[in-house]
Amino acid sequence: MKAVRFHEHGGPEVLRVEEVPRPEPGPGEVLVEVKAAGLNHLDLWVRKGLPGLKAEMPHIGGSDFTGVVAALGPGVTSFREGQRVIGYPVLSYGGVPFYLCDDPPPGAFALIGEQTNGGCCEFVRAPAPNLLPLPERLSFEEGAAVPVVFITAWRMLAERARLQAGETLLVQGAGSGVGTAAIQIGKLLGARVIASTSTPGKAARARELGADEVINYRQESISARMRELAGREGAHVVFEHVGEATWEESVKSAAYHGRVVTCGATTGFQGKTNLTLLFAKQLSLLGSTMGSLACFKRVLRFLGEGRLRPVVDRVLPLDECRKGHEALEAGEQFGKIVLRAGA
16 A cells, blocks of 8 residues: 655655555454545654654654545444544553543553554554544545544633633634634634734635634734733633744733633744733633543534534645645645545
8 A cells, every 4th residue: 555654753855655565454443445634733743753752663644534444353343344434543541542531641642643653544554442433524635634623622622721602712823723623613612713823815714714803913913912802801712832933922912810721832842921921810821632532522513513614725645745744834724734545
């Protein structure tokens, strides 16, 4: 089968399209013929090499994938060959299988495509509990734009920050995959959504997704514009994942008793925090990563009903995975970059 692999960590140039043996499903596993795979910033970090990460090498990235069941391993009776499926990326928390955890316990979590080989290939082997039926409303490409970003955004807003109807939400980096999910989830939960992004084109698309107001951070100060839009009240919840480039403005933009929730730091890990604002405004700083299977099922229900929708920026053939990495690294996309596998 065809797969996109890297044999050493580095830039996009380490990605190679190679012919590798097709995997066979073991006990409790399912072999999926991949139809589409979504790219995430996680794929960039894994390719570059994260401190302490023990990835299977040579490595096939891709935590998000959709496809059809090609073969069932011994003991698997919950699926049938030819069934459309979508992958749930989380394998375990602190070494404990995810299906034994109602909420992530202490310890590092393992993901398909991070520690193990992922879906940037023509066939992927996955544990049966990590697969769910793909909602009929979604194409394979749309489904591949869902798992990591929608699970992450739902946990951040609904479970960690506990966003309430009538509150104001500031979404940083609205053009990213997780940002496009956050805008929609914010509106679904009844919030007033203010989005920040970098170009007029992305601003227009953020409004189409439901953003009530949009701030172009290249043309104006986020916090100054927030004072105009929300007054002294500010944002009850600030959705962060950008890191150094926006962190200081996020803290400034938060309301008294506001919550700043973050899942990443794509522009750097050393965010500057004004401690006076932190204690004077009695802010809560919340970290968040991924989410439970129950969270994913909830998101899939809303997607199946059409109340949430994936945002696909572009679809590239699997052979052009490197081009997808380069575009994602440059921040050219609005929404998700998806790879199409097979014919």
